[in-house]
Amino acid sequence: MVVHIVGLDKPGSRFLLQGNEAVARGALEGGVQVATGYPGTPSSEVIETLAEIAKDHGIYVEWSVNEKVAFDVAVGAASVGARALVTAKNAGVNWYMDMFATVVYGGLPGGLVVYAADDPGAFYSSTEQDTRPLARSVGVLILEPADQQESKEMVRLGFDYSEKFELPVFVRSVTRISHSTGDVTFGEIRRERNKVFFNRHYGLPFRYNVYGPYKYGGEVGPSAKHAWQLERLDSIKEFVEEVPLNWVEEGNVDVGVVASGIGYSYVKDALARLDSGVKLWIFKVGTPYPLPTKKLSKFLSNLREVLVVEEGDPLVEEQVRALSKDCCPEVKVLGRGSGTIRSFGELGLAQVLRAVSNLVGSKYYEPSDERRKVKAEVRKIIAPRSSMMCAGCPHLGTYWVLRFALHKTVNKYRDRFKGAWIVNGDIGCYEMGGYGLFAKEIEPSKEKVTKRVSFDNPYEILDTNYIMGGGIGVAQGQYHAGYSEGPIVAVAGDSTFFHACMPALLNATYNKAAITFLVLDNSWTAMTGHQPAPTTGVTATGSPSRVYKIEEIAKALGVDDVWVADPYDLKSAEESLLKAIDKTVNENKTTLVIFRRECALQVVRRLTREGKVITHYVVDTGRCVGCRLCVQLGCPAIGWDKNAKKAFIDPTLCVSCTLCAQVCPVKAIKPSTEEVVGVKGV
Amino acid sequence: MRYYHIMIAGVGGQGNLLLSRIIGDAALSKGLRVRLGETFGAAQRGGSVHSHVRIGKEVYGPLMLEDEADALLALEPLEGLRRGVQYLKEGGLAILNTRKVSSIDVNVGVAEYPSIEEIIESFRKLKARIVYHDFTKIAEEIGSPRLMNVVVLGVFAGIAERELPFTLEDLKTAIRGRVPQRWVELNLRAFDVGYEFSKNYIMK
Numbered sequence: 083m084v085v086h087i088v089g090l091d092k093p094g095s096r097f098l099l100q101g102n103e104a105v106a107r108g109a110l111e112g113g114v115q116v117a118t119g120y121p122g123t124p125s126s127e128v129i130e131t132l133a134e135i136a137k138d139h140g141i142y143v144e145w146s147v148n149e150k151v152a153f154d155v156a157v158g159a160a161s162v163g164a165r166a167l168v169t170a171k172n173a174g175v176n177w178y179m180d181m182f183a184t185v186v187y188g189g190l191p192g193g194l195v196v197y198a199a200d201d202p203g204a205f206y207s208s209t210e211q212d213t214r215p216l217a218r219s220v221g222v223l224i225l226e227p228a229d230q231q232e233s234k235e236m237v238r239l240g241f242d243y244s245e246k247f248e249l250p251v252f253v254r255s256v257t258r259i260s261h262s263t264g265d266v267t268f269g270e271i272r273r274e275r276n277k278v279f280f281n282r283h284y285g286l287p288f289r290y291n292v293y294g295p296y297k298y299g300g301e302v303g304p305s306a307k308h309a310w311q312l313e314r315l316d317s318i319k320e321f322v323e324e325v326p327l328n329w330v331e332e333g334n335v336d337v338g339v340v341a342s343g344i345g346y347s348y349v350k351d352a353l354a355r356l357d358s359g360v361k362l363w364i365f366k367v368g369t370p371y372p373l374p375t376k377k378l379s380k381f382l383s384n385l386r387e388v389l390v391v392e393e394g395d396p397l398v399e400e401q402v403r404a405l406s407k408d409c410c411p412e413v414k415v416l417g418r419g420s421g422t423i424r425s426f427g428e429l430g431l432a433q434v435l436r437a438v439s440n441l442v443g444s445k446y447y448e449p450s451d452e453r454r455k456v457k458a459e460v461r462k463i464i465a466p467r468s469s470m471m472c473a474g475c476p477h478l479g480t481y482w483v484l485r486f487a488l489h490k491t492v493n494k495y496r497d498r499f500k501g502a503w504i505v506n507g508d509i510g511c512y513e514m515g516g517y518g519l520f521a522k523e524i525e526p527s528k529e530k531v532t533k534r535v536s537f538d539n540p541y542e543i544l545d546t547n548y549i550m551g552g553g554i555g556v557a558q559g560q561y562h563a564g565y566s567e568g569p570i571v572a573v574a575g576d577s578t579f580f581h582a583c584m585p586a587l588l589n590a591t592y593n594k595a596a597i598t599f600l601v602l603d604n605s606w607t608a609m610t611g612h613q614p615a616p617t618t619g620v621t622a623t624g625s626p627s628r629v630y631k632i633e634e635i636a637k638a639l640g641v642d643d644v645w646v647a648d649p650y651d652l653k654s655a656e657e658s659l660l661k662a663i664d665k666t667v668n669e670n671k672t673t674l675v676i677f678r679r680e681c682a683l684q685v686v687r688r689l690t691r692e693g694k695v696i697t698h699y700v701v702d703t704g705r706c707v708g709c710r711l712c713v714q715l716g717c718p719a720i721g722w723d724k725n726a727k728k729a730f731i732d733p734t735l736c737v738s739c740t741l742c743a744q745v746c747p748v749k750a751i752k753p754s755t756e757e758v759v760g761v762k763g764v
Numbered sequence: 765m766r767y768y769h770i771m772i773a774g775v776g777g778q779g780n781l782l783l784s785r786i787i788g789d790a791a792l793s794k795g796l797r798v799r800l801g802e803t804f805g806a807a808q809r810g811g812s813v814h815s816h817v818r819i820g821k822e823v824y825g826p827l828m829l830e831d832e833a834d835a836l837l838a839l840e841p842l843e844g845l846r847r848g849v850q851y852l853k854e855g856g857l858a859i860l861n862t863r864k865v866s867s868i869d870v871n872v873g874v875a876e877y878p879s880i881e882e883i884i885e886s887f888r889k890l891k892a893r894i895v896y897h898d899f900t901k902i903a904e905e906i907g908s909p910r911l912m913n914v915v916v917l918g919v920f921a922g923i924a925e926r927e928l929p930f931t932l933e934d935l936k937t938a939i940r941g942r943v944p945q946r947w948v949e950l951n952l953r954a955f956d957v958g959y960e961f962s963k964n965y966i967m968k
Binding site for chain 1: 766767775784785788789792797798799800801802803810811812822823824825826827828829830831842843845846849854865866867868869870871872873874875876877878882883886889890909
């Protein structure tokens, strides 16, 4: 068994760590006792790493069913004095805001570090949301690291700071740190563990009960606790003047930069590229809220112009602008808010370099016009590569069945339906069903009338897609609003089902929404890297647990009509789905079809570990009539030879799921070997 | 040396991230700062993946800029060109695996995969020094197509030997540290085969 680097007792040594691994190390150096989270890129590796070293270091680590539960569990741990860490991606922060906004009314004796990995540029997310304004609205200290080393230090220090003020500390990272790797010097692992205790009135009467009759400043209950929190926030404002995470680097001109988090790294990278005698003043911000206003006022008073560099919303910039109006109104404040840097998309180094080089008055390399022309020519031949599901993915089978079942249903009820069904998507690998093809350009339609769209691949099947658990609720609204020109469907995965769909499904049956719900159960939280889910049968740290059957839960939630289908058996899966949709449209019932097959990647891994060699299928070119039905499956292992006008199968990708052989109308696709070893079976 | 930049481009499942870590470890062993910036789409397999590898004394964030890559390791030709046209500097070195991985856009007929000749010609227009070959085939001959990434690393190490801030031995040590035990020998062989290939390669 290889020991994870993060757990090594080697203070002073340098290792390459991904930002999330550095956060895990910081938690270890900070003596974390309980760590929770729900998988979400780019945050998942914190819990994954801690889960690996949990036993050796005596830490309790769990994958919770969603971020809200994860947050509540961490709060519980800190309420009995333990040091706790909760992790989420940007979208996950929205899930726990209720408890976050409430627990600060009275705070906690144990250190609670709340780690959020934002995703500017939305590489892995539905939005680019900046979570710092959320934490600010709650009124807690926000720390923002500039790199992997600081990610570690800030999480470690976060526990101390949290205990000092008895309030959670919010550590905000971004993709370019959390999902990038850098050299990190290790510190000492904290072996000491906080004592676990419970004392209802510890430090504050009715500490853990916002409605408890605590009196303060003429108020009682929550308002009194709010006053307590604001007092604490005042102490934090004093404290940030002294923390070593904010500092000034002296310059030799009257212009400067205020840089927070990754913004600081971009500024340093930009300056390393600009050979100039001009030295800018730099204010490095490690606490974007609250800002050290005294220190910052002094900094601003020397300057004529200041550029604020931060990733996300102009949170620091707006505070600096407000501050400058009080302390030094002549200072010009530039940034994303002023339009100097564009306010959407990733901040990135290129934009920072441009803005900084304007300040310094020195130019950096730009491609010549000639080179730009060459590049434009070259780019014309670069075909786009749209995202695809994996070879043999069970979702390919599900979407095939869904596409044809919808067609058959609207044809059957031609008199009732205009043929425009609605498929509501959700978050997970199957969301790729709404990614579309990058090579296609779509014009917006101007008519407020129902329109049927046609498509010939699984990547255009989803009509709506927003958030975790959103599709099933959206479907109900469409039904209750009276949409009746086609069946209304929602899809979700198994991990998503537990995360957010259970209350929505009960809502559907209770309020009688005639929708068909598909759960694509592949036994894992696959998209974020195969974390276990309640369908897997193990916990985060690998101990066996029960396997939760979605059909049993659904029946308890009031779904009378449930089918379990195998997406690798297209014919019978389609029959089940047709029955379900029929029942929905004819009897106005909420129906559920569970498409159950383990994620193909996991099956392949297991077979490979067992020493088995996966066999593949081949196209008999003599039989192939070039109908392209197999290509329409959208499997990356299937290619199209445009000269021969025949399909072919990439033997290195094919995992013998048999789907293409099932769709081929002329039986031209066959196993390449007598004995088949693949994801459908051996 | 302020910094040395390597761009690694390919599709998911080709071992892009492993390569960046091997190079990063080698640089770390020489006391340099290292930043590896990875971007991959939602797909676990088959999606476009590229890594920014930055090593040197003055590196802070994980991103390089346009025309700043000293070298491009192109594990897949189309992805190589996609990142090369953006990042490879004039006179930069491109190691190009010519084995194509098709895309859905091409398969359903809404886009066309350029020919290898067109891709190579494009690199020439961009004034790159280019080494190209079906390195997947070499890897298959060694024992597995999955060794292709390390074959490409060996080729790169051979061509760029004198400009790299670490030695061949540093890279091999890093391979031993990063690859599962039972795969170490095969990976070291793949590296050596790539290295030998580079010594016999005549750049046109």
